[in-house]
Amino acid sequence: MVDNADVKTAIRRWWADFPMTYGEEHGNTEYAGQGGVEAVELGSREFFENADATFYRWNMPLHGPEGPFSRLFDYPRYRGARVLEVGCGMGCMAMNWARQGAEVAAVDINPVAVAQTRNRFSIFGLSGDIREADGETLPFESESFDFVYSWGVLHHTPGTKAAIEELRRVLKPGGGVGVMLYNRESLLYRFLVGWQEGFVNMERRWLKEVELASRYADGDRREGNPHTWPVTKREIREELFQQYQGVDIRVLGTDVPNVLNIWGPELGTKRLPLPRIKALARRWGWSLWITGKRST
Numbered sequence: 230m231v232d233n234a235d236v237k238t239a240i241r242r243w244w245a246d247f248p249m250t251y252g253e254e255h256g257n258t259e260y261a262g263q264g265g266v267e268a269v270e271l272g273s274r275e276f277f278e279n280a281d282a283t284f285y286r287w288n289m290p291l292h293g294p295e296g297p298f299s300r301l302f303d304y305p306r307y308r309g310a311r312v313l314e315v316g317c318g319m320g321c322m323a324m325n326w327a328r329q330g331a332e333v334a335a336v337d338i339n340p341v342a343v344a345q346t347r348n349r350f351s352i353f354g355l356s357g358d359i360r361e362a363d364g365e366t367l368p369f370e371s372e373s374f375d376f377v378y379s380w381g382v383l384h385h386t387p388g389t390k391a392a393i394e395e396l397r398r399v400l401k402p403g404g405g406v407g408v409m410l411y412n413r414e415s416l417l418y419r420f421l422v423g424w425q426e427g428f429v430n431m432e433r434r435w436l437k438e439v440e441l442a443s444r445y446a447d448g449d450r451r452e453g454n455p456h457t458w459p460v461t462k463r464e465i466r467e468e469l470f471q472q473y474q475g476v477d478i479r480v481l482g483t484d485v486p487n488v489l490n491i492w493g494p495e496l497g498t499k500r501l502p503l504p505r506i507k508a509l510a511r512r513w514g515w516s517l518w519i520t521g522k523r524s525t
């Protein structure tokens with residue numbers, strides 16, 4: 230029986246060893262450029278620019294005239310307000326909030342993420358309160374933030390529900406929440422992980438479902454991702470976000486064209502008509518963007 234504390238130690242260690250660099254391989258600092266693949270130094274300005282370029286490219290449809298991710302985040306509304314990110318990784322999102330004039334706090338469970346987010350803020354001349362902390366037990370007063378968000382994090386912690394409850398605790402009444410969680414009902418999970426790896430390659434014989442999910446999520450095949458448990462829309466509505474008001478779930482399917490390409494060459498990027506791909510992406514995407522608010 231694995232103890233919760235042991236799982237947390239493993240999570241902290243694994244993400245520190247393989248941080249969210251958006252490199253050619255999970256955790257490395259090599260990026261493809263015009264001159265081929267080049268390694269850059271972790272923590273250099275060049276590193277942050279490369280990591281951001283990849284992260285932004287993966288999420289192209291979410292950017293708008295107000296800046297990166299402005300189709301998700303209402304930056305003008307929270308100018309001067311207190312905003313918290315849980316699981317900030319290399320600070321790719323927190324930086325935009327600081328640039329847009331929010332009073333930013335950001336936490337991550339792994340020390341490399343915290344050191345690098347602080348480093349980023351210093352390189353780009355921004356200020357923020359960046360701390361090492363577990364999203365399941367936040368070091369902040371109740372009702373102290375206007376907006377809280379988390380991107381691709383809370384399915385990696387065993388207490389997903391506790392962390393979502395913690396976000397609500399630190400929100401001011403009427404404050405807003407935005408959380409991205411992986412989707413267990415996605416093309417990627419149902420067919421690539423469940424069908425291909427679990428059934429055809431018979432991995433379910435040796436692995437429990439959560440172990441299978443962890444193995445083929447972030448760090449795919451690198452082995453050792455300690456915990457990843459994607460969620461369903463039903464779980465979001467009936468279990469995880471029950472205490473929030475006005476909950477809305479949007480499926481983000483930027484991964485779908487690439488998943489389709491695994492079935493047939495250029496199936497998702499050239500051969501299927503765009504409206505069909507968009508429809509598939511809206512139904513079968515790997516990411517769920519959940520928004521809501523704390524009741525007043």
Ligand SMILES: C[S@@+](CC[C@H](N)C(=O)[O-])C[C@H]1O[C@@H](n2cnc3c(N)ncnc32)[C@H](O)[C@@H]1O
Pocket residue numbers: 240241244245249315316317318319321336337338339342362363364365379380381382385386447
């Ligand atoms: C997939 S990365 C996402 C990072 C960042 N949000 C991004 O999109 O680039 C997951 C991050 O969650 C952090 N994490 C995992 N469990 C956590 C927890 N319980 N509390 C805080 N951070 C956690 C990891 O250290 C890692 O930096």
